[in-house]
Amino acid sequence: MSAPFKRSRKGIAVNLTHAERALLATLPELVVEGGDAGGRLAYQAHTADAPTEEAYQTLVGDSLDTARADDRKTLASTLEEAVLDENTALAWMRVVGDARIVLAHRLGIDRDGWEETIDRSSSDAVLISYLGFIQDSLVSVLD
Amino acid sequence: MTTSAPQEVDDPLVDEKHSADRPWQVVVWNDPVNLMSYVVWVFRKLFGHPVDEATRLMLQVHNEGRAIVSSGPLEKAEFDCHRLHHHGLWATLERP
Numbered sequence: 001m002s003a004p005f006k007r008s009r010k011g012i013a014v015n016l017t018h019a020e021r022a023l024l025a026t027l028p029e030l031v032v033e034g035g036d037a038g039g040r041l042a043y044q045a046h047t048a049d050a051p052t053e054e055a056y057q058t059l060v061g062d063s064l065d066t067a068r069a070d071d072r073k074t075l076a077s078t079l080e081e082a083v084l085d086e087n088t089a090l091a092w093m094r095v096v097g098d099a100r101i102v103l104a105h106r107l108g109i110d111r112d113g114w115e116e117t118i119d120r121s122s123s124d125a126v127l128i129s130y131l132g133f134i135q136d137s138l139v140s141v142l143d
Numbered sequence: 144m145t146t147s148a149p150q151e152v153d154d155p156l157v158d159e160k161h162s163a164d165r166p167w168q169v170v171v172w173n174d175p176v177n178l179m180s181y182v183v184w185v186f187r188k189l190f191g192h193p194v195d196e197a198t199r200l201m202l203q204v205h206n207e208g209r210a211i212v213s214s215g216p217l218e219k220a221e222f223d224c225h226r227l228h229h230h231g232l233w234a235t236l237e238r239p
Contacts, residue, residue: 043233045221045225045236046236064228068229094230100176100231112173113175135178139178139181
């Protein structure tokens with residue numbers, strides 16, 4: 001399997017098939033439908049101090065939801081691009097990460113070593129592994 | 144005339160001052176989902192750690208369950224925590 005992303009002089013070249021791009025196009029909806037993924041996309045900062053956590057949540061407001069929504073919009077609007085700039089690739093990487101977190105929650109993954117025991121006939125299991133490959137490739141080109 | 148030995152007294156103002164001076168720590172917790180390579184990349188990208196330090200912190204998270212990745216005043220710690228959350232990492236704040 002060839003690398004899905006490569007550095008080029010113009011930016012980050014995308015080497016994905018039409019089917020792969022179509023699969024990535026499903027991620028924004030998957031993430032939205034996943035909600036907070038059992039709390040994994042709604043981490044608290046001050047877990048032992050409710051008043052301070054409330055002040056923190058007031059401070060940040062919906063900025064995290066907005067930033068994630070912006071990432072999803074960026075992915076959706078650039079899926080057919082042949083070359084990505086760095087900020088766009090960063091958005092792709094974060095959406096892929098959010099999708100993996102949602103899938104992990106759906107699969108009941110809660111400890112290390114799940115790769116050895118997961119039911120590989122599950123479509124979610126196939127997808128979470130594939131997205132790991134995609135994210136790892138993005139990490140390599142953004143390094 | 145009698146004398147008594149000095150006794151320690153609680154001084155809430157002193158304790159409060161010392162508490163306020165202590166930096167907040169940003170703690171990243173182990174999770175089974177995020178790739179090791181991705182966590183190293185996030186530590187480098189967000190905090191400017193060299194690859195060796197970022198890798199050491201990632202391994203500490205993986206092996207010990209948690210690592211302190213940055214520290215400072217509350218505002219900075221909350222900003223760092225927010226950025227980690229945006230990148231899907233499990234981060235919390237504490238002050239020892």
